[in-house]
Each structure stands twice: as structure tokens, then as C-alpha cells.
Amino acid sequence: MRTRLRLGISRVQLAKRIEQLQKQAEQEDDIPSSPTDAATEAYSGRGSKGASALARKLKGDIFRAVVLAKAKEMKAHRDAEEALIAANAAKHS
Secondary structure (H helix, E strand, C coil): CCCHHHHHHHHHHHHHHHHHHHHHHHHCCCCCCCCHHHHHHHCCCCCCHHHHHHHHHHHHHHHHHHHHHHHHHHHHHHHHHHHHHHHHHHHHH
């Protein structure tokens, strides 16, 4: 029960962080609106260094948040399985 609550809280925090990063990205005029536009600007050399650095940072932040959430989810799942195994071992002994 506690692990589900913690997992739910982590998911909400992740969703809020991603939403915040997306809003921040929308506020920047230098960042292209789509990956296709970003690639076109990068290949043509029209993109500014500041925009591409910010875009990389945002992508890195989103990736990091997703990886941390997945790691927490896997840990919670593993802990739940270990608790179930321990409960079954105690029940059968």
C-alpha cells in the first residue's frame, strides 16, 4: 500500500516536472516547435547555439526524470515481490 502511494506520488511529480519543462520550452521563441524543424535548423546552420543547448538540456531533464521514475517503479515492484516472498516463507514455516 505504501509503495503504491509512493509510486503514485512519484508519477504525479514526474508529470508536473515534464509539464513545467514543456511550458518553459514553449515560452522560448528560439526553440523549434517540432523535431523536424529542429533537425532542419541544425542541418542548415540557422539555429542559435543557445537554443540548441537549451533544447539538449530540456531533453536531458525529461530523460532523467523518466529514468528516475522507471527506476523507482522497478524498485517498488522488486520490494513488493520480496515482501510477498517473505510473507509466503513465514506462512509456510
